[in-house]
Amino acid sequence: AQSVTQLGSHVSVSEGALVLLRCNYSSSVPPYLFWYVQYPNQGLQLLLKYTSAATLVKGINDFEAEFKKSETSFHLTKPSAHMSDAAEYFCAVKKGGGADGLTFGKGTHLIIQP
Amino acid sequence: DAGVIQSPRHEVTEMGQEVTLRCKPISGHDYLFWYRQTMMRGLELLIYFNNNVPIDDSGMPEDRFSAKMPNASFSTLKIQPSEPRDSAVYFCASRPGRQDNEKLFFGSGTQLSVL
Numbered sequence: 001a002q003s004v005t006q007l008g009s010h011v012s013v014s015e016g017a018l019v020l021l022r023c024n025y026s027s028s029v030p031p032y033l034f035w036y037v038q039y040p041n042q043g044l045q046l047l048l049k050y051t052s053a054a055t056l057v058k059g060i061n062d063f064e065a066e067f068k069k070s071e072t073s074f075h076l077t078k079p080s081a082h083m084s085d086a087a088e089y090f091c092a093v094k095k096g097g098g099a100d101g102l103t104f105g106k107g108t109h110l111i112i113q114p
Numbered sequence: 115d116a117g118v119i120q121s122p123r124h125e126v127t128e129m130g131q132e133v134t135l136r137c138k139p140i141s142g143h144d145y146l147f148w149y150r151q152t153m154m155r156g157l158e159l160l161i162y163f164n165n166n167v168p169i170d171d172s173g174m175p176e177d178r179f180s181a182k183m184p185n186a187s188f189s190t191l192k193i194q195p196s197e198p199r200d201s202a203v204y205f206c207a208s209r210p211g212r213q214d215n216e217k218l219f220f221g222s223g224t225q226l227s228v229l
Contacts, residue, residue, distance in 0.1 A: 036218075043118070043205055043220025044157075090157065100169065101147060102218065104157035 002027045002093045004074075006105035014113045019063075019078040021108045023091030026072065032094035033074045034102060035065055039087045047089075050074060061085070086112045118221035120206050126227045132194040135224045137206030138187055147218065148181055148191050149205040157205075163189065196228045 007022040025031055032051050036044040048059025055067040065076045074091060088109050092102040119138040127133055139146045147162040161171040163183045171181070178197070183189040193200055203225050207218040 041222065043207070043222050044218070045220070046217050049217065100145060100164070101159045101162050103159070104149075106156040 002029075002031060002095055002103055004033075004091045004093050004103065004105040006089075006091050006108050008108055009106065010109045010111065012111040012113060013081045015083055016080050019076070019081045019085065019110065021076040021089050021091075021110065023065075023074045023076065023105060024072050025074060025091075025093050027093060033065075033067065034092040034094075035059065035063070035074075035076050036090045036092060036104070037087050038090065038107075044090060047076070081110075081112050083112050083114065086110055118206055118208055118219050120204075120221035120224050122224060123222065124225045124227075126229065127196055128229050129197055130195045131228075132192065133196045133200075133226060133228075135191040135204050135206075135226070137189045137191070137221060139189070139206070139208030140219055141187065142210065143208035143219070144211045145209045146183060146189050147207045147209075148189070149207065151203040151205060151223070152201075160191070193226075196226075198228045201226055201228050 003026045005024045013019055030052055034049045035047040037047050038044045047063050048057045048065055050057050050067045058064045063078045065074050067074050088107045090107045091105040095101050121136045145164055148160040150158050150160055160173045161181045162169055166183045179193055181191045203223045205220050205223045207220045209218050
């Protein structure tokens with residue numbers, strides 16, 4: 001079954017610093033991968049998605065993620081953190097076997113230090 | 115469009131009571147999903163519908179949980195009887211047909227506390 005593992009439940013960076021949130025996947029077929037963001041008291045919003053086109057995917061708010069098959073990874077990065085980036089970030093993979101829906105990771109809470 | 119609308123935003127109830135959570139998906143979306151979010155287990159898919167028909171309910175934890183979608187603009191998730199371990203945030207999400215590759219639109223969630 002398809003699954004994702006997010007390394008680190010909390011990540012803290014200084015404003016202006018590089019953001020790196022890690023996600024590794026397990027999939028028996030070429031995966032569709034996603035990053036979602038959840039701001040406090042809100043539902044999740046799609047940041048970006050990988051669907052087997054370009055391996056470097058650009059999303060909203062200057063976030064990007066690179067699909068690396070050799071490392072089974074789909075890490076999320078942003079060159080310069082902003083205070084407004086503080087949120088919970090979820091990596092997700094499309095369920096396989098023709099099923100709809102996504103399987104989400106446990107989430108990483110991003111903290112931005114002033 | 116107003117987005118996915120869930121009600122209530124917060125629900126506090128006592129163990130043994132019936133709880134009904136409501137969701138209005140985005141108009142025109144064919145798929146509706148119910149997720150549960152807890153600290154321990156993260157986001158779990160409970161059930162999803164396609165064109166009002168339940169497709170996969172394998173994530174529903176027990177028979178105490180049931181979900182319906184009587185029409186394209188309304189769905190309910192019911193817990194009867196409720197238990198303290200059901201305390202969580204319940205999200206409803208919808209999306210258009212298959213061509214949109216799983217971009218889900220989430221509601222703001224219902225925070226459920228069972229005392």
